[in-house]
Amino acid sequence: MSTVNTLKSESIKKSFSWFPPMHEKATALGKKLRKNHGCAHITDHTSFLDQGDIFILCAGAKYNTSDLLHLANQKKPSVLIVDSSEKKNVKTWIKDNTKNSKKLENKTYFLGSLKRLSGFIASSFYEFPSEKIIISAITGTNGKTTVANAAAIAFANCKEICASLGTLGLITYKKNIETIEEIKINDFDLTTPSAVLLHRNLNELIKLGVERLFIEASSIGLIQGRLLGCKIRHTAMTNLGHDHLDYHGSFENLEFSKSLLFTAPDIESAVFTESNRFSKAVSERIIRKLNNKVKYFYVSAKNNRISSEINLKINSISDDVTNVTYQDSSSENNELSLTTIGKYNIENAAVVAGLMHAAGKKKEEIISGLKKFKTPLGRMDFLKEEGCPLVCIDYAHTPEALERILTTLRDLSKKRNGKLYCIFGCGGDRDKSKRKKMGKVATKYCTKGIITSDNPRTEPLGEIIADIYSGIDKKIKHNWRKITNRGEAINHIVSKAKKNDVVLVAGKGHENYQIFDSRKIYYSDYEETRSAFNVRKLNLEK
Template sequence: MQLLQDILKDVTVLESHGPLDVQVESITFDSRQVQQGVLFVAMRGVQVDGHDFMAKAAEAKAVAIVCEELPAELASGVTYIKVKNSGQALGLMASAFYGHPSRKLKLVGVTGTNGKTTSVTLLHKLFRELGYHVGMISTVQNQIDEEVIPSTHTTPDAVSLNALLDKMVKAGCAYAFMEVSSHAMVQQRVAGITFAGGVFTNITHDHLDYHGTFDEYIKAKKSFFDILPAGAFALINADDKRGPVMVQNTKAEVRYFSLRKVTDFKARLIDNTLQGLHLEIDGHEIWAKLIGAFNAYNLLGAYGVAVLLEEDPMEALTVLSSLNTAAGRFDYIVSETEQITGIVDYAHTPDALENVLNTIQQIRTPLQKVITVVGCGGNRDAGKRPVMADIACRLSDKVILTSDNPRFEEPQAILEDMQKGVKPLDFKKTLSVLDRREAIRTACMLAGKGDIILVAGKGHETYQEIKGVKYPFDDKQVLQEALQQLGK
């Protein structure tokens, strides 16, 4: 419980009506959660405008309402606060309400199109092994040490985020590592959060359904580094041409990592096999369990963070060499009888799919066929659908186009978009199987001894979203069952 005037200390208030010395028991932007003593923030969303629910919040006895536009009639007994941006105000108020938890530990944010989840997972595991209490906020799950807290968004809303950070502080966490999405930056979900450092992995075609243009997407990612304070670090992938753009206006201390250039943190890929990576990092050779050149970047980035947080370089490398990847990231199984390798990966962007397939091409033998099962999500960037189908055809011997999370779109319409990317020369090696389970089974039936099957797009997800309902579906489990059936 906090006084409203204390929660508003960092917020620029344009107008206020009513007392500020009232007690606030909790903050919400969901009018359904309003009850006596609750502060309601009217947010303008993509589909719903919270301003339409201010009267409902007042009826439910909200102690105060924060909004960008005051209602025509002010309800008695409610304090109204007018601000320029409700999203920013929510972040600043949530941080103050929970006592600024991000200032009480070292919080490092990771942003980029690909590699965020693997990077924060590696950092969480690394610092746990180094003996610290550590928090993690990721697409797959949130964690406080070994306690798993289900995740609903890549970056939680401002209230949930501060509540989670507060819980981490109370659990004694010295460090926390979190994914920072472009949506979160646009929606001001990290307003009021203090970061000790930030990492940029890469940027490629994604989320244009939300941002509209690639330039807007880049601006959203860059805005994370704009808010880093002096004294924080910004660790940038120098091999991405937009890396320097990210830190044009940052106050943070800029450091770079690379596999191709001489930078602050340098790695050389010696060997890449299904057994792992052989790397030279800052002059020291290590074997790592992770697979693929893209994971060499993730490992190098995690190493750079550890050094910038003043950990011993050799100890960090020793621990990193023993770590596994995040769930659904180049997650593979091998069938006992046919020795078919099945790989499940979250690759749901053109760049991620190309990275995974290029990795498979590098580690395959000349006799191994590559069979790819891939779909695209509904109500998302439709422009990448034909591109992903083309990449799959170019880098696979056989391609099965299928359903992903169709959401509120018709799966057949999504498949037709993907089919536009299939060149006439690739027609013979491409199948379309609408049912994802059947598509995975078909891939297994088409595979010969020693072949490689990639199931791309959903990774760690354990559901398939259709018409607003999430049905149980686990790519790895379905793949495992289908491979087991081959041996019977």
């Protein structure tokens, strides 16, 4: 667990405010820059910086102030905005590295607590774009991506132009006769992008006519203030589980970070999932902090409905379809089929229904939207090939997410009279405390499996695998292999498994890369699985 990050998280927790000191000054600066540089863009990322743009310089782990000044100066921004704490260093750098130092100094602004205030600068510069789009923010350990994308599809089905922003990037959704047209606009390095990039992209969405946006609000994004200056009207929480404890330091801090979303000043509604006693206890603690004007309610996927406003009762499950009954306060129940399986995915669908209900959609519209429900790329994605085992690719990278999908796939493997296998790893330079737990979870549900690589970054891969392996019961360790090459691991399992078996390839999902040290190398679980299918078929033909 990182002591530096933990101390940083504790410090931010004590000082967090949706309206930090100097936010009015930051807002005024944004308006001034808009007046004087209306044709420019504003960014805090050098890859989005063009000549004549405004650059907010915030040093981080990857680049220090000097590095960013060098990179920015090459692109000739019209304005620099730097934290006041760096004033002396910046002036020295300008004097030592530029021919006309006075000119650059004159177009440099200094503002304290810049990272906290950058969202207010960007918001006013783009003339408050979050006030022109109805924004819903979804937080939770697992399910954010599924809910954000599925909600955007459901609302687009109601003839609204929608967008989702998060792990899969920025995507727009528009109804075209009976289908929903999806267009990828941007990719981001983070689940919740910086406040500056957020407002810049909101401005682009307005130009595209987008009326409603669904944002994934990560715990780190919330505590770091990436949503500051953004008007959020509707909120939802999927669940709370083990993730990012290397950053937050404790589960209590993680919960606090998630709960910040529900203290945002403009929210009108809050949706909570009633999945178990723990989730209910967490939501009850959050509800106590809610503004009296906020309407809140529960949704669920239970066989015995208790107190939730909307419940999706599971009736039957086939290979990839779940038949449910939509239940609400009315006496009329409606049956429908969702093209997904797994109780947690039905809970995600219930959250979508909750967001639609909060927005005032009619029951018929909600049910019609749910019929369009689908999991996005890399979430419960099945790959099938004749004569081969059924392979499921999923982004599950937390103990809870892994257990949820393995519970579902174990039931599926039993229906197929087959066995369940699993291939997974854990990310390097990230929360080490979850590795042993994930090893324990995997061996609880699977017959056999392989521990492999998943973005080891700068950490020795052997140490990561050993941490996971330590969670496996000694009696069954012989059933679990260590294969560091992820593609080879997939090929090995696919070649050995029988055609009625089920194989989970977990951890990467939609990602098309592996990170070794600081290098991103192209890699795809989808391509490796299809290649393994081809190899198996060729071997069977011999």
